[in-house]
Amino acid sequence: MKNRKVWILIVFIILIAAVSFILNNPFSGIFNSYNVNRIYDNESKISEDSDSYNYMTRRGESRDNQTKLEFVLTGMETLWDITVNEEASIEIEYNSVIEKGKLKVVLISPSNNITNIFEQSQSGVKEIKLEPGTSRIKIVGLDAVGNIQLKFKKDELIELKAR
Numbered sequence: 001m002k003n004r005k006v007w008i009l010i011v012f013i014i015l016i017a018a019v020s021f022i023l024n025n026p027f028s029g030i031f032n033s034y035n036v037n038r039i040y041d042n043e044s045k046i047s048e049d050s051d052s053y054n055y056m057t058r059r060g061e062s063r064d065n066q067t068k069l070e071f072v073l074t075g076m077e078t079l080w081d082i083t084v085n086e087e088a089s090i091e092i093e094y095n096s097v098i099e100k101g102k103l104k105v106v107l108i109s110p111s112n113n114i115t116n117i118f119e120q121s122q123s124g125v126k127e128i129k130l131e132p133g134t135s136r137i138k139i140v141g142l143d144a145v146g147n148i149q150l151k152f153k154k155d156e157l158i159e160l161k162a163r
Contacts, residue, residue, distance in 0.1 A: 039076050040102055040142040046076055047112040051138075053077045060147075062162035067150040073141035075105070079150075080137040082107075083159040090132045090160075091153040095123040101143035105150070108136045121146070130158070 039045045039052060053075030060069035062079050082090060096103065096118060104119040110133025117126055117137070139148070152160055 030033040040104075040140055043114055046106060046138065046140055047108050047114055051075070051077045052118055053141075056108070063149075064122070065152045067148065067162075069139070069143065069149075070147040071141070073139065073144045074101075076138050076140040078136050078138050078163050079105070081159075081161045081163065082130060082135045082137065082154075084130045084132055084135075084157060086132055088155070088157050089127050090130055090158055091125060091127045092117055093125045093153070094118050094149065096146060096148040097121050098144055098146035100145040101141060103139070103141045103144035103146060103148070105148065106138050106140060108138060110134055 006011070045052075053073060058069065058071050058073070061072075062069075067079055069131035094105065094117060096105075098121045102120070105117045107115045107117060107128055109115070109131050111131065115128060117128070118124065137150070154160055
């Protein structure tokens, strides 16, 4: 009887450890949605070079210095690379309608500083100073349902490349 209780306790501990490992394993595609749910407020994750996202729906594209997307998104995706050889500024016109969840669009500098361009439903124009190197524009969502439009106004010193 006492031996049986010990075995039940050991099996229970192993089960808890296995579940904990699976949920915290960043390489586990099966539980990827658990990991992407932890990105929205985590600047160190957002500033990483890699992307991690789950789209239920994604319609639209990035080209000709503009982005038009309709989506259901959790996670983050890099939309643009912006490269400059010297300090410059870029103007970003934006319009977003978010029906549900949370969404933001950010610029990540070559030194991994994050600048929020906008959050949630907004429209406007923002001028952002760029440091030399390659900056990235990322969309970051948490159960976000909606659409965004971005238009970039730049000079010839700025290389803008859609991903």
